[in-house]
Amino acid sequence: MLRNILVIGAGKSTSYLLDYFLEKSESENLKIIIADLNPNHISQKFKDHAHFEIKMLDILDREARQQTIKEVDIVVSMLPAFLHIKVAKDCILFEKHLVTASYVSDEIKLLNDKAKDKGLVFMNEIGLDPGVDHMSALQFIDKIKEDGGKMLLFESFTGGLVAPECDTNLWNYKFTWNPRNVVLAGQGGTAKFVQEGTDKYIPYHKLFRRTEFVDVDDFGKFEVYANRDSLKYREAYGLEDVLTLYRGTMRRVGFSKAWDMFVQLGVTDDTYTIENSEGMSYRAFINLFLPYSPTNTVELKLRHYLNIDQDDIMWEKLKELNLFDTTKIITLKNATPAQILQEILEEDWTLADTDKDMIVMYHKFGYEINGEKKQIDASMVVVGENRSHTAMSKTVGLPVAIATLLILNKKITTPGVQIPIQKEVYKPILKELETYGIIFKEKEVPYVGYNISTPKN
Numbered sequence: 001m002l003r004n005i006l007v008i009g010a011g012k013s014t015s016y017l018l019d020y021f022l023e024k025s026e027s028e029n030l031k032i033i034i035a036d037l038n039p040n041h042i043s044q045k046f047k048d049h050a051h052f053e054i055k056m057l058d059i060l061d062r063e064a065r066q067q068t069i070k071e072v073d074i075v076v077s078m079l080p081a082f083l084h085i086k087v088a089k090d091c092i093l094f095e096k097h098l099v100t101a102s103y104v105s106d107e108i109k110l111l112n113d114k115a116k117d118k119g120l121v122f123m124n125e126i127g128l129d130p131g132v133d134h135m136s137a138l139q140f141i142d143k144i145k146e147d148g149g150k151m152l153l154f155e156s157f158t159g160g161l162v163a164p165e166c167d168t169n170l171w172n173y174k175f176t177w178n179p180r181n182v183v184l185a186g187q188g189g190t191a192k193f194v195q196e197g198t199d200k201y202i203p204y205h206k207l208f209r210r211t212e213f214v215d216v217d218d219f220g221k222f223e224v225y226a227n228r229d230s231l232k233y234r235e236a237y238g239l240e241d242v243l244t245l246y247r248g249t250m251r252r253v254g255f256s257k258a259w260d261m262f263v264q265l266g267v268t269d270d271t272y273t274i275e276n277s278e279g280m281s282y283r284a285f286i287n288l289f290l291p292y293s294p295t296n297t298v299e300l301k302l303r304h305y306l307n308i309d310q311d312d313i314m315w316e317k318l319k320e321l322n323l324f325d326t327t328k329i330i331t332l333k334n335a336t337p338a339q340i341l342q343e344i345l346e347e348d349w350t351l352a353d354t355d356k357d358m359i360v361m362y363h364k365f366g367y368e369i370n371g372e373k374k375q376i377d378a379s380m381v382v383v384g385e386n387r388s389h390t391a392m393s394k395t396v397g398l399p400v401a402i403a404t405l406l407i408l409n410k411k412i413t414t415p416g417v418q419i420p421i422q423k424e425v426y427k428p429i430l431k432e433l434e435t436y437g438i439i440f441k442e443k444e445v446p447y448v449g450y451n452i453s454t455p456k457n
Helices: 012-024 062-070 081-094 112-117 132-146 179-183 255-265 282-287 298-306 313-320 337-349 391-408 423-434
Strands: 003-008 030-036 052-056 074-077 097-100 121-123 150-162 191-195 198-202 211-216 220-226 244-252 357-369 372-383 416-418 441-445
Touching (some): 003 012, 062 081, 074 391, 081 097, 132 150, 132 372, 132 391, 150 211, 179 337, 211 244, 244 255, 244 357, 255 298, 282 337
Parallel strands (some): 003 074, 121 416
Antiparallel strands (some): 191 198, 211 220
């Protein structure tokens, strides 16, 4: 008898997820139902396969959604995060396990007791970041504790970047994930972390000038800016007494300083709309944020406003984006500055068909054992194949797929709303990920404590 897996949403992150299910479909006796609002873009190899069924599903159509969920054994939701709750409530109603790659929302947390009562596994945060970061961190932290060590420092950084051979712009960056998330990064709150036992805060307008630098073997130097809230992982990781806890996002050196120009200009703001934005030139858009002058050009006003010289690489980065072009036209109606900036950036930063992306993850574990302070650094680098089979889709989709099968096979059984921090979850998943080339290389380095850089003048 076939076992039914429902995958809701077949976007960019699902290529490796669906390939994994295809690979396992016969040996594991699986039937995979792919439900998407626009199923036409789904690969023909799935449409022609006997173990797959493709169907059109509007997630807002309650009757169709519930009828689909009711007929399967487990649900994988690859929808935008805010839509997971609709699926989760139906999974409670029809007693189905649920897997997502998204952060656990407060709404889904409230379903914990009901999921436990019905013996349902609601596995969340089982993608890359969050996901692989949790599992790989806990593997090292648990081992250090089991050996008698006391954790002093934990830092964790992740970046979705472009592979070196496809790095063709001055920003050393292309979109490998949701562009909107990149444009809005760091907004909505102050970055919080703990440094040598003292809580620290970085407001948004200073975020991209406070960076840490990391060298990754064979791939060079990267910079890191702080994620919004590192402190929420103290309890989840069992690091309540750790002296330093810091999580951040990785970019190539120089990106953050350049991005800060957009922050200071105000074009990353998503809280208001610009009337008559449709048809406006890029040049006119930039001029909206600059002082009026009857004589100075937009270029001169912007250089004065940002205090950058004409021969500065920062200026070259701005020019590369055609920001002063009168023929480049915005197509969005009544859009926010952030939405307009995203449209401008997508023109230059979208992966070409043959481009390869790259995922970099880097952990630092500082600890004390037998009176001696030590540090282990662990790094993972994954390079994508092309625009459809990206490193991002691999490192997000494979953990989701592996977890789904482990739950279906009753290898993961602890019920309730959870993230992958238990050994029954992370050990088998990390082991299988290694067979797909998702491997951490570790090295012992001198313990250096915390070394985030100070703002530059």
